[in-house]
Amino acid sequence: MRILVHIDDAPMWRDALKSRLPQAEVFTSDDGVDDIDYLAVWKPPASLLERHANARGIVNLGAGVDALLNNPGLPKGMPIVKLRDAGMGEFMADYVRYGVLHFQRDFDRYLRQERNAQWKEVPLVAKRDWAVGILGLGAIGKHVAQALASDGFPVHGWSRSPKEIEGVTCHHGDDGLNTLLTRVRTLVTLLPDTAATRHIINAETLAALPEGATLINPGRGTLIDEAALLEALGDTENEGRLRGALLDAFPEEPLPADNPLWAHPRVRITPHMAAPTPVEEAADQVAETLRAWEAGETVETVDPQSGY
Ligand code: NDP
Numbered sequence: 521m522r523i524l525v526h527i528d529d530a531p532m533w534r535d536a537l538k539s540r541l542p543q544a545e546v547f548t549s550d551d552g553v554d555d556i557d558y559l560a561v562w563k564p565p566a567s568l569l570e571r572h573a574n575a576r577g578i579v580n581l582g583a584g585v586d587a588l589l590n591n592p593g594l595p596k597g598m599p600i601v602k603l604r605d606a607g608m609g610e611f612m613a614d615y616v617r618y619g620v621l622h623f624q625r626d627f628d629r630y631l632r633q634e635r636n637a638q639w640k641e642v643p644l645v646a647k648r649d650w651a652v653g654i655l656g657l658g659a660i661g662k663h664v665a666q667a668l669a670s671d672g673f674p675v676h677g678w679s680r681s682p683k684e685i686e687g688v689t690c691h692h693g694d695d696g697l698n699t700l701l702t703r704v705r706t707l708v709t710l711l712p713d714t715a716a717t718r719h720i721i722n723a724e725t726l727a728a729l730p731e732g733a734t735l736i737n738p739g740r741g742t743l744i745d746e747a748a749l750l751e752a753l754g755d756t757e758n759e760g761r762l763r764g765a766l767l768d769a770f771p772e773e774p775l776p777a778d779n780p781l782w783a784h785p786r787v788r789i790t791p792h793m794a795a796p797t798p799v800e801e802a803a804d805q806v807a808e809t810l811r812a813w814e815a816g817e818t819v820e821t822v823d824p825q826s827g828y
Pocket of ligand 1 (some may be wrong): 605606661678738769793
């Protein structure tokens, strides 16, 4: 089988795949080869997808497939397999833990006090009274939900289909979302970017959260209506309904320097670093997928209809 890799650090990925699939020929897009069976890519140029339109399938070297599905060069009907967890769940759990503790242990408030040399202890809210809501219970969302539950936080999760996850109160559908929103002090968005999830965090959903709730978005920037978020956060002087936000993903990345979120005193921003793809674990999964695909076994492909 002939595999073409396109990603930053492609030679490293090529070598990682080659060592796991010694029978395969593995190339990078710099090699300029044709007659490729499988593409293993992250954000490829449209021309690369068009050139290899006869490939049997694509492995997306990340969890989010929005960029690939929106790529104008994607051949119609081309099967896509995406990474599922592959070590990202644990990175993401750490990121979300950090964010939840930032608010639950009042580090946001202490940071502001520190800037004014102010020494004042804030009454602590116990973990058991700090419910966390996770929108999206996929490969990564489920891992995060279980990690926070085992840390001692009450965890509510929301997905499209009904689920049962030990230690997590699971909700689904519109009613389920409304119930979850009224109960949580921190809302975490780990949904994919699809037509159904765009701006799911808007004036209405933000208003359903309890006063003083907090938001962590390591999912996708398009999940959030930014104007509604800024409105809910209040201005520099006056805290709004939403106490603060930790944001890792934005509709335009890098986040433009003049975006008001940068300067907002109750917003923390990270540059889409919540859960990088660990090459070794991901290469194990990609190699296993390609082996199964080549052997004619069923592989779980992305549903272009639902968009994830
Ligand atoms: P999955 O595709 O495995 O899971 C998606 C989840 O969202 C599923 O539980 C699905 O429900 C749910 N969902 C999708 N659409 C809806 C809807 N309309 N209503 C309710 N629930 C819905 O995703 P992952 O867990 O792998 O990834 C989660 C997010 O994290 C993605 O947006 C990904 O891009 C992002 N990410 C960000 C990274 C970063 O560094 N910032 C790194 C890695 C991922 P159901 O289970 O019923 O299908």
